[in-house]
Amino acid sequence: MPDTVSRLAPWWTARPALLRFIADLVAGELAALRHEPMLRPGSWSEALSLQHDLGLDSLEFLHVAGVLAGALQMHHSGIEDYLLARRTLKDWVDIAEAALQHHDRDILFATSGSTGHPKRCLHALDQLEQEAQALAALFPGRRRLLVAVPSHHIYGFLFSQLLPRHLGLAPEGVSCIRARLPSQLAHLAQPGDLVVGHPQFWAAASSLRQGFADDILGVSSTAPCPDAVSEAVTACGLAGLVQVYGSSETGGLGWRASHRDAYRLLPYLARSTDGDRRLVRSLPDGRTELLQPQDELAWSGPREFSVGARCDGAVQVGGVNVFPARVRQALLEHPDVADAAVRLMRPEEGARLKAFVVPRDGVGGAELVRRLRPWTDGRLTMPERPKAFTVGAQLPRNGMGKLADWSSNA
Template identity: 55%
Template sequence: MRNAASWWNDEQALQRFICSLVASELASLRPGGLALPGFPWEAGLHLVDDLGADSLELLGIATALAESLHMHESGFEDYLLARPTIGEWVQIAQASLQHFSGKLTFRTSGSTGQPKPCCHPLPLLMQEVVELSALFSGRRRILCAVPGHHIYGFLFTILLPRALGIDASGIIDLRGSSPARLANELKEGDLVVGHPEFWRAAARLLPSVPAGVIGVTSTAPCPAEVSQAIEEAGMHKLIQVYGSSETAGIGWRDSSTSPYRLFSHWKKSAEAHHGLLRMQPDGQETSYTCQDRLQWTGPREFLPAGRMDNAVQVGGINVFPARVRDVLLQHPEVADAAVRLMRPEEGARLKAFIVARMPGIDHAELQQRLHSWVTEHLTTAERPKAFTFGEQLPKSSMEKDADWLITPSLRSTADVQ
């Protein structure tokens, strides 16, 4: 297990981490869209010459990497701007981690939709890896469809492989590939690390699965029909992990009809209904507040019962309808707007109801302008994929905000539910 703690000695693992972070930061800095080379990236890739990063973008990316690896603890962060190739950043990060590697910071979205840092001491992450290595013992390869710089991807595709003795040749990156590749790549004894939307797509393309393959999913609840379809294709089991960037993993289950079971270092707080206590390696207890309301079915078993910060999940990413609404309201032709997650039968993206500022405006033309607006100002997961127009926002008979059915873009009214 000490081998996993010195994860940064594996240059390929560290390079995957850095490449994932760079790609994510560039996508955030350029919400209008970004063409990047497919993974894996070569060590000689230059952030300025090859990826087109300008001076402000380079500063932002370097700052994000320095924050994530706590490079301020060792004083190596200033070298990043002077040597902006992937290979040089790997070397700089490795030198920094040789001096200090006790903490990592992962970023998430908070209740306002703005990213916030979540600092984790490495020994606490290793607690979870001990549990995971027992849960996934005997795995020979790991196929990953998640980025390594997020806490879920870091635990499962960087720390866990080293704990299981899986070398770099046994890590297969599926990002940017069709789930059809999964069907061709799978071998007996594999572990496949994905998220609900990945598994939804895979369920449609997996005719059969070799014996002994285990899947794992996190970032959002996995719909029961998706889990069932994967298991019917022959997956030995699909394990669902519950957690967040703030807490890391909290519990797991191997059936969508069962409650989650706490990892051994967690327990229910006696003082806060939605609170948890974590036993640290030194014996101290730390209290945490969950992002979800928890429905306890036993002393160590629970079910999530909805988020408390009004986030919704789109493609395994937390998005905030309130933030999307604020962006729509900044458009000069929008008087009011409502944003919701589509109903299951409508899709798995956001939808928007728009009240135009000018009565009688051509809704088809306005819709095109709104599509351009959200493409420029929002990330892919945040962009509404259906617009409905009306003279006022949908309300229930009690004058409360109400849902609406997606209607053709030229209709000016919507059915209120």
């Protein structure tokens, strides 16, 4: 690792940063378990009781403690079982700190995918630090970070846990704004701020067309940011919206300063010379490894590219990878559905999934939709649930017999 990295104190030695990581993880897991997507850690303090304030039952304790132990690789220390015997956030921060003193070389992140079983991706900390150092070169002189993404996912971890140290910011220079309405951003942000968001956050932040102060930069990731959103925030006075491309599996791969530009590879990456889709990463210890992007990349230069379709069939809904095939299967399991197709809405229709369903004999369209909504609510996560249903006698197809798009209706 470069000397500038080796001189930095480990990220977890800043107790407020470790507390924020654990609080975000607990809130995220509980939100998924309880189907409460709006659960936010907000101003949770170390005194918070996981049992009495959050109401964790024994099964929830077992699940959340297991996820935290896995994320921080606590099995190397052998003290992860203490999580089940301790009941406050302070206790869990203490246990995590002790475990990280023993082993902090890697960290586990979950994909945001909605396959039913998110993939766990282990990343070496020195490689994450390498990425954070490269990202810091894009944002010199930032005085505060306003963060609208959770810090226990890889994007949030890089930008709210590692990046501040490379920018020379103290923990108090990082403010979580996830519990604030995005439309308040113009009043919250100050000159010199870097705002870390995602496409839906930026769309909401620009919806009221309020002007930003000078010298406020934004960054967006987790999903492609629509050009109209990028144009809207810059029209409101945002000094720039940097878009970062990557995934939980690979980490960040490239960036662009404007939606009009091609993405550029991060400095330690290069195209494979073997003619395949992989990238070559130069590691901090001098070795190299091959990375497989999750999307098709169209190259316009040695280090410039645009992003094409997902290779695994996923689409992005609210920054989450959603698999229409899985949603279709859930619809087909309903006894009144004979066939179904699921697609992402067109931009003019919205930003969620839509479904075309063919009913079994004797089932009316309105009645079928009425039955399907609670069915999907009970089986699918919020980003997976279709928000518009169209009922017809057969799936729409084009002249070649291939599945075709349709106009959605609520």
